[in-house]
Amino acid sequence: MKILKFGGTSVGSAQSISTLVQLVKEQQQQDEAVAVVCSAMSGVTNTLLQLVTEASEGKAYVTGLKTIEDRHFGLVRTLLEVKHQNVALLGLRLYFNELEELLAGVRALGEASPRTSDRVVAYGELCSNYTIAHVLRQHGVNAVFADARQLIRTDSHHGKAAVDEALTNQLVKDFFSRHADAVPVFTGFIASDQHGNTTTLGRGGSDYTAALVGAAVGADQVQIWTDVDGFMTADPRLVKRAFPLKQLSYNEAIELSYFGAKVVHPPTMLPAIARGIPIIVKNTFNPSFSGTAIGPKSSVNCSLVKGITSIPAISMLTVQGGGMVGYKGFSGRLFSALAQAGVNVILITQASSEHSITLAVSPAEAQAASTAIEAEFRYELLSGRLSKPSVEEGYSVMAVVGENMKQAIGLSGKLFSALGRSGVNISAIAQGSSELNISVVVSSEDLSKALNSVHDALFLSPVKTLNVFCCGTGNIGATLLRQLAQHQEHLQTSRHLRINLAGVCNSRQMLCNRDGISLKNWQNELVEHGEPASLERFMEQAALLNLPNAVFLDNTGSTDVAGVYRELFGQSFSVVTCNKIRNCGTFSDYHKDKQVVRKYGVDYYYETNVGAGLPVIKTLHDLLISGDQVLKIEAILSGTISYLFNEYRGDKTFAAVVREAQQSGFTEPDPRDDLSGLDFARKMLILARETGLPVELQDVQIQPILPESCTAAPTVEAFYQELEKSEPYFASLKEEAAASGKVLRYIGSLEGGKVKIELVMASPEHPFFGLSGSDNIISFTTDRYRLNPMVVKGPGAGAEVTAAGVLADLVRVAAY
Numbered sequence: 122m123k124i125l126k127f128g129g130t131s132v133g134s135a136q137s138i139s140t141l142v143q144l145v146k147e148q149q150q151q152d153e154a155v156a157v158v159c160s161a162m163s164g165v166t167n168t169l170l171q172l173v174t175e176a177s178e179g180k181a182y183v184t185g186l187k188t189i190e191d192r193h194f195g196l197v198r199t200l201l202e203v204k205h206q207n208v209a210l211l212g213l214r215l216y217f218n219e220l221e222e223l224l225a226g227v228r229a230l231g232e233a234s235p236r237t238s239d240r241v242v243a244y245g246e247l248c249s250n251y252t253i254a255h256v257l258r259q260h261g262v263n264a265v266f267a268d269a270r271q272l273i274r275t276d277s278h279h280g281k282a283a284v285d286e287a288l289t290n291q292l293v294k295d296f297f298s299r300h301a302d303a304v305p306v307f308t309g310f311i312a313s314d315q316h317g318n319t320t321t322l323g324r325g326g327s328d329y330t331a332a333l334v335g336a337a338v339g340a341d342q343v344q345i346w347t348d349v350d351g352f353m354t355a356d357p358r359l360v361k362r363a364f365p366l367k368q369l370s371y372n373e374a375i376e377l378s379y380f381g382a383k384v385v386h387p388p389t390m391l392p393a394i395a396r397g398i399p400i401i402v403k404n405t406f407n408p409s410f411s412g413t414a415i416g417p418k419s420s421v422n423c424s425l426v427k428g429i430t431s432i433p434a435i436s437m438l439t440v441q442g443g444g445m446v447g448y449k450g451f452s453g454r455l456f457s458a459l460a461q462a463g464v465n466v467i468l469i470t471q472a473s474s475e476h477s478i479t480l481a482v483s484p485a486e487a488q489a490a491s492t493a494i495e496a497e498f499r500y501e502l503l504s505g506r507l508s509k510p511s512v513e514e515g516y517s518v519m520a521v522v523g524e525n526m527k528q529a530i531g532l533s534g535k536l537f538s539a540l541g542r543s544g545v546n547i548s549a550i551a552q553g554s555s556e557l558n559i560s561v562v563v564s565s566e567d568l569s570k571a572l573n574s575v576h577d578a579l580f581l582s583p584v585k586t587l588n589v590f591c592c593g594t595g596n597i598g599a600t601l602l603r604q605l606a607q608h609q610e611h612l613q614t615s616r617h618l619r620i621n622l623a624g625v626c627n628s629r630q631m632l633c634n635r636d637g638i639s640l641k642n643w644q645n646e647l648v649e650h651g652e653p654a655s656l657e658r659f660m661e662q663a664a665l666l667n668l669p670n671a672v673f674l675d676n677t678g679s680t681d682v683a684g685v686y687r688e689l690f691g692q693s694f695s696v697v698t699c700n701k702i703r704n705c706g707t708f709s710d711y712h713k714d715k716q717v718v719r720k721y722g723v724d725y726y727y728e729t730n731v732g733a734g735l736p737v738i739k740t741l742h743d744l745l746i747s748g749d750q751v752l753k754i755e756a757i758l759s760g761t762i763s764y765l766f767n768e769y770r771g772d773k774t775f776a777a778v779v780r781e782a783q784q785s786g787f788t789e790p791d792p793r794d795d796l797s798g799l800d801f802a803r804k805m806l807i808l809a810r811e812t813g814l815p816v817e818l819q820d821v822q823i824q825p826i827l828p829e830s831c832t833a834a835p836t837v838e839a840f841y842q843e844l845e846k847s848e849p850y851f852a853s854l855k856e857e858a859a860a861s862g863k864v865l866r867y868i869g870s871l872e873g874g875k876v877k878i879e880l881v882m883a884s885p886e887h888p889f890f891g892l893s894g895s896d897n898i899i900s901f902t903t904d905r906y907r908l909n910p911m912v913v914k915g916p917g918a919g920a921e922v923t924a925a926g927v928l929a930d931l932v933r934v935a936a937y
């Protein structure tokens with residue numbers, strides 16, 4: 122026997138009732154005995170309650186009543202053939218007549234008792250189940266309408282009556298034996314007391330009916346048909362990547378529901394739980410989906426954590442004072458005072474020092490709680506053994522639930538480091554000794570961030586999201602966004618990584634959007650929805666979104682942007698940058714940045730600062746962490762100058778080759794930074810600092826390759842003109858080298874604490890002789906690579922390789 126319970130939306134329209142009929146017939150085709158329990162049609166209970174109130178206030182109720190009546194009559198006309206309609210309509214008419222008389226009585230009396238409310242509200246279930254029984258019969262199902270007021274016996278506590286389970290059991294059993302071959306259609310939610318007065322079962326009442334019926338007949342299964350796919354890993358309104366759970370234990374379902382998951386109300390399922398009857402939550406609007414199976418045990422095949430759930434608003438009440446230490450019976454007095462004041466304690470933490478106890482209570486009960494504590498402990502307060510309880514508002518509880526968590530070493534480590542990394546401050550922690558639930562109290566502002574970061578960290582299978590704020594959409598930035606758009610599917614499938622572009626900014630415009638800006642269409646979105654750029658506002662908006670796993674990408678060459686990294690670290694943003702400016706400030710700032718990064722547990726990656734996409738900084742780090750000593754670094758690190766010396770062969774002027782380099786995207790935003798040697802010097806400085814040398818930019822000795830006139834040019838155009846004028850100088854340099862079979866190479870070196878960059882005429886034996894295009898080459902001579910240095914070589918400039926290097930750094934952030 123299976124009990125199929127359908128909620129309000131599952132019986133709220135002709136289409137959903139047709140699905141119900143289909144589901145019942147499918148069960149019968151499988152020779153499965155079924156009983157059906159239905160709620161009132163969606164919205165009807167609330168309307169009836171409203172009509173009672175309105176009638177008691179002397180207001181008109183006829184139109185409201187007519188709306189409900191029309192809805193039921195309409196469904197009869199849609200779902201039943203004409204020949205079956207009359208009987209059904211007649212039955213409904215009788216119900217609506219009774220209802221009208223009742224409401225008229227309420228209006229005449231000018232008041233409605235809870236008893237009358239129960240009587241009125243019962244018509245919601247009576248009408249829906251009566252209609253459904255008719256529809257089932259027309260489809261060949263031997264349905265029998267079962268008015269649960271004859272079968273479920275309660276006390277007279279109207280609004281939430283207590284069930285006499287023994288008597289109910291007997292009445293339901295008798296009903297089934299009288300209707301052995303039928304499919305009973307039970308009105309959910311309603312019952313009656315020993316005097317025959319209608320009562321109702323309170324929140325989740327129809328689930329309760331289904332559980333009572335299931336328990337009475339020893340059902341194999343109770344199915345709860347609703348409008349969602351089952352229990353979700355988290356509230357999908359708060360966590361977009363929440364997904365439905367396949368399996369839960371009763372305890373897990375109870376725990377998740379306690380913290381707000383409203384799929385079923387487990388206390389009402391107790392009769393089924395007590396008999397170990399499996400409860401299956403299914404979606405009427407997606408019937409082929411497996412839903413959530415709830416049973417005695419938690420499945421070991423599923424993830425250890427089953428759900429992450431929350432209570433959005435709580436107050437934190439702290440009681441502290443020396444008087445508590447070692448004071449036996451203190452907690453007993455505290456909690457009975459709270460119980461007497463009707464305060465529900467949501468969470469408790471006490472440090473083993475016993476100096477303070479923190480309680481989470483509903484904000485509506487915080488004042489009552491505080492007053493009750495002050496009254497109970499008035500003498501302790503007077504004598505100073507206890508301080509006045511403090512009440513703090515603006516907090517939420519996030520709870521991680523899972524029965525098998527207790528076997529998982531490191532799980533709470535993952536939980537807390539995910540929170541720490543997202544910059545979520547934890548105000549209190551509670552873990553039940555059953556380890557079914559770990560609860561943390563966080564500021565309400567951080568709740569969504571906390572839920573999302575923990576969901577990403579604890580559920581292995583779904584995709585992890587990086588929330589990316591991209592500053593700079595020029596040569597590198599635009600290429601990067603294109604690469605991300607091209608590879609997003611690959612990242613999702615192979616790295617389980619989703620990039621949510623939450624902000625874009627350049628020197629003209631900016632746009633932030635929590636739900637993501639299209640990686641393919643960001644230009645248009647920026648034009649259509651963007652606002653004038655301001656770095657300060659961009660930072661403000663990014664911080665306000667308060668997203669987890671937030672990464673700031675700097676694809677500019679701007680000093681201003683480089684100046685905000687430290688603030689970003691402090692707000693738990695990781696930073697990925699191709700902009701070298703920040704790492705070339707004072708050594709003390711460079712050093713401090715690293716400390717700040719460590720302090721906030723964020724990432725700071727800048728592989729593309731040296732050699733663009735070539736693995737230079739990573740290689741150097743690997744050498745150093747493995748204990749190697751760097752003796753010497755020799756390198757060509759200007760892609761632009763490399764290109765000039767490789768491509769300046771006499772068929773074009775030197776200035777023309779510089780323009781080519783600029784058009785190819787090799788140069789800095791201002792090409793004078795390349796040709797002056799400044800860009801190269803920055804890279805040498807960064808390399809030297811990464812080896813641990815406390816050097817400053819002015820310590821890098823640069824042998825210029827430009828004549829004085831070019832260096833002095835005030836604008837980029839003037840610079841190009843000076844280059845043209847200096848053509849004879851560049852030609853003679855090239856010819857001088859060529860005359861002795863050599864090539865021009867601009868080579869940086871770091872040795873014995875000295876950093877310099879020199880123009881060299883390299884002979885064919887020189888290891889840097891054979892380069893082409895924008896090639897960089899870096900040779901590390903170390904303790905281990907003493908005779909034969911380690912060499913990294915390849916294109917060291919250009920948008921594609923640089924953007925790819927930035928992308929790789931971004932993926933490293935996600936790898937955490």
Ligand SMILES: NC(=O)C1=CN([C@@H]2O[C@H](COP(=O)(O)OP(=O)(O)OC[C@H]3O[C@@H](n4cnc5c(N)ncnc54)[C@H](O)[C@@H]3O)[C@@H](O)[C@H]2O)C=CC1
Binds near residue numbers: 627
């Ligand atoms: N071209 C290359 O091969 C390599 C370049 N890089 C670095 O990449 C960075 C970007 O270079 P490109 O893309 O060529 O420059 P670009 O001039 O094409 O683009 C710069 C972008 O930054 C934006 N921007 C500038 N100041 C800004 C501010 N204050 N606020 C917001 N946005 C601002 C601009 O609007 C533009 O979108 C530079 O730092 C460069 O050193 C690093 C490695 C290799």
Ligand SMILES: N[C@@H](CC=O)C(=O)O
Binds near residue numbers: 762787917918
């Ligand atoms: N302008 C640079 C590119 C990367 O940093 C260069 O030419 O090397």
Ligand code: NA
Binds near residue numbers: 731732733
């Ligand atoms: Na690099």
